[in-house]
Each structure stands twice: as C-alpha cells, then as structure tokens.
Amino acid sequence: MAITAKTLCKDEFFYGHKACAGCGGSLAVRNALKVLGKNAVAVLPAGCMSAVGFNFPQLCFANNAIISTFAGTASMLTGIEAGLRRRGITDFTAVGFAGDGGTADIGIQALSGAIDRNDNMIYICYDNEAYMNTGIQKSGLTPFGAKTTTTPAGENIRGNIRPKKNMFEIVAAHDIPYAATATVGYMTDFLNKVEKASKIKGTKYIHVIAPCPTGWGIPVSDTVEIAKEIVDCGLWYLAEYEKGVYHITYQPKELTSVSDYIRKQGRFRHLTDADIEMIINSRNQKWEKIRKEWA
Amino acid sequence: MAKKFLSGDEAFAEGIRLARPEVISAYPITPQTIVVEKLSEMVENKSLDSAFIHVESEHSALSCAMGASAAGVRAFTATSSQGLLYMVECLYYASGGRFPIVMMNANRSTALPWNIYGDQRDSLSQLDSGWIQAYAENAQESLDLALMSYYIAENEKVSTPFMVNLDGFILTHTYEEVDIPTQEQADTFLPKYETDNKLDLDAPKNMAFSAGPEHNYIFKYKEHIGMKNSVSVIQEAEKKFSENFGRNYSGLIDAYQTKDADYIIVTLGSIAGLCRETADKLRKKGIKAGVLRIRYMRPFPAKEIAESVKYAKAIAVLEKDISFGNEGAVFTNVNSALYTEQVSVLSYNFIGGLGGRNISESDIEHIYAEIQRGTKKVNFMGIEVAE
Numbered sequence: 001m002a003i004t005a006k007t008l009c010k011d012e013f014f015y016g017h018k019a020c021a022g023c024g025g026s027l028a029v030r031n032a033l034k035v036l037g038k039n040a041v042a043v044l045p046a047g048c049m050s051a052v053g054f055n056f057p058q059l060c061f062a063n064n065a066i067i068s069t070f071a072g073t074a075s076m077l078t079g080i081e082a083g084l085r086r087r088g089i090t091d092f093t094a095v096g097f098a099g100d101g102g103t104a105d106i107g108i109q110a111l112s113g114a115i116d117r118n119d120n121m122i123y124i125c126y127d128n129e130a131y132m133n134t135g136i137q138k139s140g141l142t143p144f145g146a147k148t149t150t151t152p153a154g155e156n157i158r159g160n161i162r163p164k165k166n167m168f169e170i171v172a173a174h175d176i177p178y179a180a181t182a183t184v185g186y187m188t189d190f191l192n193k194v195e196k197a198s199k200i201k202g203t204k205y206i207h208v209i210a211p212c213p214t215g216w217g218i219p220v221s222d223t224v225e226i227a228k229e230i231v232d233c234g235l236w237y238l239a240e241y242e243k244g245v246y247h248i249t250y251q252p253k254e255l256t257s258v259s260d261y262i263r264k265q266g267r268f269r270h271l272t273d274a275d276i277e278m279i280i281n282s283r284n285q286k287w288e289k290i291r292k293e294w295a
Numbered sequence: 296m297a298k299k300f301l302s303g304d305e306a307f308a309e310g311i312r313l314a315r316p317e318v319i320s321a322y323p324i325t326p327q328t329i330v331v332e333k334l335s336e337m338v339e340n341k342s343l344d345s346a347f348i349h350v351e352s353e354h355s356a357l358s359c360a361m362g363a364s365a366a367g368v369r370a371f372t373a374t375s376s377q378g379l380l381y382m383v384e385c386l387y388y389a390s391g392g393r394f395p396i397v398m399m400n401a402n403r404s405t406a407l408p409w410n411i412y413g414d415q416r417d418s419l420s421q422l423d424s425g426w427i428q429a430y431a432e433n434a435q436e437s438l439d440l441a442l443m444s445y446y447i448a449e450n451e452k453v454s455t456p457f458m459v460n461l462d463g464f465i466l467t468h469t470y471e472e473v474d475i476p477t478q479e480q481a482d483t484f485l486p487k488y489e490t491d492n493k494l495d496l497d498a499p500k501n502m503a504f505s506a507g508p509e510h511n512y513i514f515k516y517k518e519h520i521g522m523k524n525s526v527s528v529i530q531e532a533e534k535k536f537s538e539n540f541g542r543n544y545s546g547l548i549d550a551y552q553t554k555d556a557d558y559i560i561v562t563l564g565s566i567a568g569l570c571r572e573t574a575d576k577l578r579k580k581g582i583k584a585g586v587l588r589i590r591y592m593r594p595f596p597a598k599e600i601a602e603s604v605k606y607a608k609a610i611a612v613l614e615k616d617i618s619f620g621n622e623g624a625v626f627t628n629v630n631s632a633l634y635t636e637q638v639s640v641l642s643y644n645f646i647g648g649l650g651g652r653n654i655s656e657s658d659i660e661h662i663y664a665e666i667q668r669g670t671k672k673v674n675f676m677g678i679e680v681a682e
Contacts, residue, residue, distance in 0.1 A: 039496055043362070056510055059501035064494040066365055066502040069384055072358030075350060079318060079362020079370070080494065082346040086317040086368050092496060110358065113351030 003191045009034040017060040019052040022220030024184045024210030024227060025126040026052065029097050031187060032124060035194045038063050039092045041084065043077045045107060046070040047099040048133040048212075049126070071106045073098040074114035077121045093198055094121040100141035101131045103207075104165045108140075111205075115174040118202040122194070125167065125205070128212035136215040140165040143235070144282070145275055146267045148215070153270035163282065168207050172241040177202035179241040180249075183209040185227030189238055189250060209236050217266015226264065232256040234283045237290060246294040258283060296480070296540075301473045303466035306434035307373075307399050307459070308333035309473070310441025313481035314397075316371040318346045318363035320356040324378040325411045326463040327401040331373060353378035357385035357398070364394035365502055367493030369445060372396065375463065376403035376417045383421065389456045390425025390518060392503050393492055395448035396456045397441070398426075402564065402615070403463040404650045412651020413463030414615035415563060419592070419624045425518055427457045427525055428592040430563040432549075434471040437461055439542060442476075442485055446532040449488050452524040462565040464651065476540055484539045522594050529591070547596035549588040552578070553603045556585025558663050561600065561629055562613040563589050566654055570613070573659040584663055595628055601636030609641040609666040613659075615648035622673045641669070647676035 013033035019026035025048050033040055042065040044050040050067040053060040068076035073096040081094040098107055103125040111123060130148045131137040137150040144163045147153040151160040171179045178200045182190035190208050197204035211227050213220045230236040234255035239248050258280045262268045271279075301309065308330045311319075319338075321331035337343035346363075350356045356372045363370040374382065379400055389396055400418050404410040418428060427448065431437040440459045448457040461467050476484075494500055506514055526547065533544045551571050553559055560570045567588035574584035587603050587610075589596065604610050614625040621627065626644035633640060645662050647654045658676055665674070 038499070041494055051505070054501055054504035056504045056506040059504055061501050062499060064496065064499045064501075066494065067504060068362075069354070069358055069388055071354055072361075072385070075355035075358035076362035076365075078348060078350070078355075079320065079359035079364075080366045081362075082318045082348060082359075083363035083366025083368040083370070084494070086346055086363075087366065089496065109351055110355050113355055116351070117349065 003035060003195055004188055008191065009037065011038070013038070013040070013062040014053065014060055016058060017053040018055070019048070020214055022213040022223045023048070024212060024223050025049055025099065025128055027184045027223070028124065028126045028190070028208045028210045031191055032095070032097070032194045033063060035191050036093045036095055036198055040095050041080055041092050042066070043068050043073050043080065043094070043096045045073045045098050045102045047102050048128070049097055051133050070102055072110055073102060073107050074110040074121070074123060077123070078114050078117070078119045081120055096121060096123045098123070098125055099132070100125060100127040100129060101139035104140035104167050112174065115171060115176050115203045115205070118177070120201055120203070122197045122204045122206065124194070125207045126210040127207060128210050128215060130215050132212045132215045141167065144279060145271050147270060148267070158270055158275065159267070168239065168241070171205045172246065175244065176205055176241070179205040181207045181237060181239050183227045183231050183236060183238070184211070185209070185224050185229070185231060186238060186250065193240070215267065217269070218264060229256065229261045233258045233261045234287055235261065235279070239294060248290060248294050255283070255287065296477060297475050298472055299475055300470050301434055302329065302468050302470050303431070303434045303437045303461045304329035304401070304468065305333055306438040306473045307441050307461065308337070309475050310438035311371055312337050312343045313476060313478060314442055314445050314485055315343070315369065316345050317368035318348065318360065318370045320348045320350045320359040320370070320372045322350050322353050322356045322374070322378065324353070324375045326403060326467045327373045327375040327399065329467070330399055353382040354385060357382045357389060357396070360396045361385065361389050361392060361394050364396050365392070365494055367490055369488040370396045371398070373399040375401035376405055379417045379421065380405060383424070386421055386424040386426060388503070391514070393454040393518070393521065394456060395445070395454050397444045397448060398456065398458050400458050400460050401463045401467045402460050410650040411463070413465050414649045414651065415460070416616050416649070418458060418460045419616045422593055422624060425455065425522065426593065427455055427522065428460060429457070429590055430460045430592065431466060432565050432567050432588065433466065434469070434473050435542070437466065438473055438475065439536065439544070442481060443532045443536055445488070446485055447525055447528050449490070450528045451490070453521050453528050454492060455521045455525060460564065466565045480539060484535060526594050545590070546599070547589070547591040547594065548599045548603065549590055550603045551586040551588070553585035553587055555583055557583040557608045558666055559585040559587055559604050559607045559610045560613050560659070560662060561587045561589065561604070561610055563592070563625065566613065566648065569654070569656060570659055573656055573663070577663055582663065589625070592625070592628070595632070597632035597635060600629055600632045601638040604640055605638040607640050609643065611643050611645050611662045611666045613645045613647060613662060617646050617649070641666070643670055644673045645676055646673065652677070
C-alpha cells in the first residue's frame with residue numbers, strides 16, 4: 001500500500017531533539033523512520049542530526065541508533081549489518097542518515113566500498129547543500145553560486161564557483177540495486193522511495209534535498225515550499241535508478257522560474273542576472289539529457 | 296594440540312581462528328597481509344565460520360569492526376604502520392565506545408621516508424588511544440595472545456579494545472615451531488562473547504553519543520578504570536591459560552635475571568631474546584646482567600618495572616622509537632615509573648632498529664658496556680655524534 005499522510009505510522013522515533021526550527025534534515029529522518037519502523041538500526045555520522053539527537057542523557061531515537069565517525073557511516077553500517085546477521089537477527093533495516101558533506105566528501109570512500117560489496121543497507125543522504133552543523137561551509141554538494149562562510153560573495157569570488165557533485169549518478173555508476181532522488185517538499189514521493197528501498201536486497205541510496213533555513217537564508221516556515229520549488233524549477237529532479245535504468249518519477253509539465261527560486265534565498269542574494277542565466281542554461285542542458293535518456 | 300612450523304603472522308591467524316570471531320574486516324598492508332590472507336583461506340576451507348569483509352581502507356576496517364562489536368559480536372581486524380595511522384580516529388572511538396575489538400598490528404616504520412621494515416613508532420605513537428597494548432616476542436606468544444586478548448578485552452569490567460603488536464618481518468615473517476591448541480581446548484578457555492553494550496531490537500539503545508563537559512569527564516574516568524581493571528584480568532587469563540594449555544606467562548613484564556642484576560636492559564618485543572643471550576654471556580664473564588621485557592605498554596607496569604630494577608646500578612631502555620625533540624616514549628614512561636615509585640637508578644635511552652636497521656649481539660654488548668661506564672641520556676645506536 002502506498003504511503004500517504006493518512007497511512008503513515010503515527011509512532012514517533014526521532015523526537016525531543018534540538019534541531020533548529022524549520023530543519024529539513026530532521027523532517028527527513030523523522031519520517032523515514034516512520035516508514036522503516038522500530039526495527040530500523042540507524043547510523044548517523046558526526047553532523048547536524050547526530051549533534052541534535054544524541055546529547056547524553058537526552059537521547060532522541062526510540063529505535064536503535066548510533067553515531068559513526070564522520071567518514072564511517074557506510075563502513076559502520078556494514079559492520080552492524082554483518083554482526084546482527086551473525087546473531088541470527090534478520091528482521092531489521094540497517095539505515096544511514098548522512099549529510100551532504102558526510103556523503104559526497106568525507107564519506108564517499110566508505111559509501112563506494114559498501115555499494116561495491118552490495119551490503120544490505122539503505123543509505124540516505126539528507127542534502128542541505130553545505131556543512132551546516134559547523135556553520136555553513138562549502139561541501140561537494142553546495143550548488144553553484146551559493147554563498148557560504150568559506151565561499152564568500154565578494155568582488156573576486158561570487159560564492160561557490162563549482163556545481164554540485166552528481167552523487168545520484170556516481171552511485172548509479174556502481175550498478176547499485178536501487179538509487180533515488182527525493183525532496184522533503186514532496187514527502188510522499190520520498191517516503192514511498194524509502195519503502196521501496198526497504199524491500200530491495202543489497203545497497204540502496206536515496207538522496208533527499210533537505211533545506212536548512214539558517215544556511216539558505218529563508219524563513220523557517222518556508223522549508224517545505226522551497227523544497228518543492230527546487231524540483232518545480234528543475235534545479236533538482238525526482239528520479240530512480242533501478243536494474244540499470246534511470247527514470248524520472250515526477251515530470252513537471254513546465255519548469256517554473258529559476259530566478260524566483262534563487263531570489264528567495266539569502267545565500268544567492270549576490271548573484272547577477274548573468275549568473276542566473278548560467279544556472280538556467282545548465283538546468284536546461286540537464287533536462288534535455290533527462291528527457292532524452294531517462295523518460 | 297598439534298605442532299606446526301609457522302611464521303608470526305600465521306601463528307596469530309591460527310590464534311584468531313581458534314577465537315572464532317564473527318566478523319573480520321580485512322585490508323592489506325605489509326607486513327600484516329599474511330594474517331588476512333590466512334584468515335580468508337580458513338573461511339574458504341570452513342575451518343573458520345566468520346563474515347569476512349573486504350573493506351576499502353583501514354579507517355573502514357576499524358569502523359566496520361566497531362559496527363560489528365556494537366551489534367554484539369566478536370570482531371577482528373589487523374593493520375600496520377600507515378594503516379594504523381590512517382585509522383587513528385577509530386582507535387579513540389573504539390576505546391571510548393568500550394568496544395572490545397582485537398587488532399593485530401605488525402610493527403613497522405612510519406613514512407617519511409617510506410620503509411616497510413620493523414620499528415615500533417607506529418603503535419608507540421598510540422599509547423594514549425585507550426587500547427590495551429601487548430608486545431609479543433615470538434610466534435607462540437603471538438598465537439597465545441590472540442586467544443588471551445579476547446578473554447581480557449571482553450571481560451565486562453574491562454571492555455576495552457586490545458592491540459597485539461608483532462615486530463614487522465622479524466616476528467611476522469620468521470618461522471618457528473608453534474603448538475596449536477585444538478578448537479575444543481580453545482573453546483574451553485574462551486567463552487562466547489556476551490555483552491549488554493550492544494544494539495538490541497527488544498530494548499533499543501542510542502550508542503556512541505555525545506557527552507558535554509559535566510558527563511564527558513566521568514566517561515573518561517570509567518575508561519581509565521576499565522583499562523586498569525585489565526591488570527587483574529590479565530593475571531586471571533594467564534592462570535586459566537596455563538591450566539588449559541600448560542604454557543605460562545608472567546603478566547605485564549617478563550623479567551630475566553633481574554633480581555641480582557647490576558645492569559638491566561629494558562625493552563619490548565622480539566629483540567628481548569638476543570638481549571637474554573647476551574646477558575647470559577656477560578654473566579659468564581662475571582658481569583651481573585639482566586633483561587626486563589615489557590609485555591604490556593598499556594596498562595603500563597610502573598610498579599613492576601620499578602620493583603624489578605630498583606637494586607640495579609644502571610638500566611638501558613632499548614627501543615625502536617623516538618619522540619622527536621625528546622627521547623623514546625618507552626624511556627619517558629619508564630623514567631616516570633621510577634620517579635613515581637621513588638626508585639633511584641641511573642637510566643639511559645638507546646634508540647635502535649628504526650626502519651628495520653639490524654640490532655646485533657655486539658650492539659647489545661655495547662649497551663651493557665656503555666651503561667657500566669655512564670653515557671649520554673639518549674643514544675642513537677650506530678650514529679657517532681661529536682659532543
């Protein structure tokens with residue numbers, strides 16, 4: 001049965017934490033755990049979610065959960081999965097929740113190794129597009145143009161000069177059994193992908209956009225709206241990779257304005273119309289490829 | 296029991312087979328590689344029933360072992376030198392998490408310059424990482440430590456990871472006759488691992504958490520006490536080991552002819568054998584020479600060392616290590632023990648064997664001669680420096 005707001009489990013597994021108001025990451029973790037249920041065994045590396053959820057004696061997971069080293073989300077999941085299996089336990093889901101830095105930068109080696117071994121786990125990257133826990137520094141998933149505290153917007157450098165690493169396709173290139181992209185703006189799409197992943201054996205990867213109001217420079221009430229808009233304007237896409245095939249799971253009839261999306265966010269305030277034109281061009285190129293190859 | 300002709304690495308792998316780990320995370324590095332090769336063969340021929348995981352780095356090797364330990368099962372990994380240094384973050388994590396993982400470290404020089412041969416700078420740089428550190432002298436002791444390490448580490452009052460160090464090449468690759476216990480004998484000695492420090496579907500836990508200034512201190516104190524508790528558990532393990540296998544070990548130190556010795560070499564690992572032979576020869580010439588081999592650098596046998604050398608005229612700490620700008624780490628530890636225990640004896644440091652440079656019998660004779668007449672505090676063996 002497809003997951004909807006009505007059918008979603010009422011139990012809470014991640015609560016009492018001190019995430020900021022409007023935190024997209026905590027929304028992703030909270031709801032994904034509702035799908036995976038009490039037998040989810042969660043690994044969270046150093047990062048926002050571990051920083052807000054594991055402060056002894058205020059421990060915020062009702063299911064089994066553990067902090068890994070920053071680089072070690074996937075490798076610790078591997079050990080946990082193997083260890084529980086050796087104890088004869090089978091009715092659990094090993095799930096990782098790592099941020100964009102923990103996934104695309106410091107944790108990519110361990111993630112690649114786990115996919116290579118096809119270890120049985122779901123790896124969820126909650127992407128807030130910078131190292132938010134340490135106070136908004138550029139990561140490999142910070143988008144072009146974004147101002148962070150290490151990519152200042154000045155006269156010489158106008159924010160981050162490189163596009164996001166393409167984690168979805170990097171992961172797919174490993175021939176992973178299942179990979180998907182999602183956003184907390186389209187929650188049922190995300191949760192149904194989590195549900196689907198939980199039924200597939202081997203390594204599964206879900207990349208969910210999870211806005212950070214503090215880092216993005218948006219009101220705390222706008223997290224969900226902006227997380228919808230990033231998809232609607234085509235700067236993010238909802239897709240799956242399964243059995244060697246990419247396909248789009250949500251086809252916007254018409255892409256909305258990139259400029260509107262950009263202009264709402266403090267991190268892009270410095271961008272010129274020419275900068276935005278560049279972003280639109282790269283979006284168009286990506287969508288040309290998506291429409292041709294992934295339809 | 297069966298006797299086989301084995302290298303140190305092979306003997307250690309046999310000991311691990313007998314310990315029945317449930318999860319092995321494997322990554323190659325010279326001169327440790329033979330251990331994981333042998334274990335993979337054992338899994339293949341079903342003499343060992345364990346998950347065998349080909350991890351992508353040493354950091355992942357220990358991270359994976361921590362995951363397995365958190366899942367409540369016995370875990371093993373092995374490393375050396377650069378690999379040990381690459382996983383350093385996980386060393387502290389494993390001890391803080393009280394995960395009783397056993398790891399073999401093949402003592403090897405650290406780059407730069409690159410060098411694959413044996414010295415002890417890798418593990419001695421990690422004395423503060425919260426791991427029990429044992430140093431084997433020969434292949435038999437390597438196998439025996441593989442079995443005893445789990446017994447000690449997994450004791451609930453200890454719950455501390457255990458690093459067994461074997462001198463690179465000199466021990467890891469040298470063949471000796473080794474007694475291999477049967478699986479039944481090993482099972483009698485080493486019980487199955489049981490712990491509450493694990494993830495549990497019936498009683499979910501949040502593990503490896505943060506603790507602020509108020510609580511952090513208490514966790515660190517408990518970690519210290521866990522390590523201190525290992526002292527009596529090491530004794531208990533060796534007593535039970537002796538009853539089961541008929542081989543005796545002497546706890547944190549191995550003292551040879553120290554009771555009436557005027558001159559004692561204090562050292563670690565496989566060089567101790569040559570030191571004992573040299574001491575025997577000197578005794579025939581009327582020089583009262585002794586050897587004190589430190590078996591455990593952590594927990595550190597401060598009292599035992601002080602007690603063993605307190606009537607000596609002078610001691611030499613011979614070590615394959617240097618803490619640049621100071622002296623060898625073993626020397627620092629030994630001197631601290633002497634001062635703390637109020638033992639006044641002349642002590643000298645001899646740095647040798649770095650990057651696998653040979654230490655010969657004449658080098659050992661030279662050390663005994665030097666400490667009889669008095670020498671510099673810190674001596675680099677074989678390097679003549681104008682004062």
